Amino acid sequence: MMKIREPAWRVFATEYNASTLELKGEGERAPSYVISPLGAMVNRIFIVGILTDLQNIGTEHEPYWRATVSDGTDRFYIYAGKYAPDATATLARIEPPAFVAVIGKSRTYSPEEGRIYVSIRPERILPVDEQVKDNWILETVRATLKRIEAVEEAREMASPSAEGLIRLGYPAPLAEGVMRALPYYQDVDTNLFRGTVLEALENILPGRATYYPMPQDLPSGPDEIDDDGLDDEDREDLVLNLIERLDTNKKGAPLAQLTREAAELGIGDDEVEEIINSLLDKGLIYEPTIGRMKRI
Incomplete structure (x- = not known):
């Protein structure tokens, strides 16, 4: 009997990374699933985003690639070695940052009981353009x-x-996925994932590359900046512009x-770290080498 191939789910990184429920298949060739808080039963997954980091953590003769792909909501973690020859060969040729499409299998790692981290083992990786990413x-x-609606419909049911x-x-x-997710994740906050949807849409709205003044156009000292007047987006824009200005040798801005x-602009060390993590998650910057940040 021919085995039916599992569908490849489209899931944002925020939802995928929040998944901690694994359903292991019984039998030699039975599929296993990562079940998301919204009920996606992920055996195979299809993602598109910006490849922002790529490292060979294996050897020259037997490479094992670790990559991160940002979809604008968070980062997917991808590992490819000898069991994924096509994907491994593609990663060896790609230079970050680059738009890529990835189709692969869900994988989990549990360093200790009660903790699960998810990743993707790619079957294929293809360079794409921004239009493919937006689609x-x-x-x-x-x-x-649709998954949010299904979860909320199930909650309204008497049985x-x-x-x-x-x-x-x-x-x-x-x-089936929703019915497995509900008792495990219990009071999942669907509004959190509505926020993820809005965050993703902001990445493809016209005018998202709005001009912001460079730091030299701003007041020179923290005393002249109204701290209450800078919201999170303003601070991210300031840090983005700093990264671009300090990247004088095109190797990235020294951290x-x-x-x-x-x-000097009134943004403390801890706040800078939070902003950098946010910009990495959104795929707006990447770390070409340790201790340097570069704008995409």
């Missing part, structure tokens, strides 16, 4: 909203069941110098 975001927005969701028009794999100059 993927729109498709993944639709898929995410939630997969059959009840199927009667409402939801696909069987999603209906130590970035931290010093940010302090």
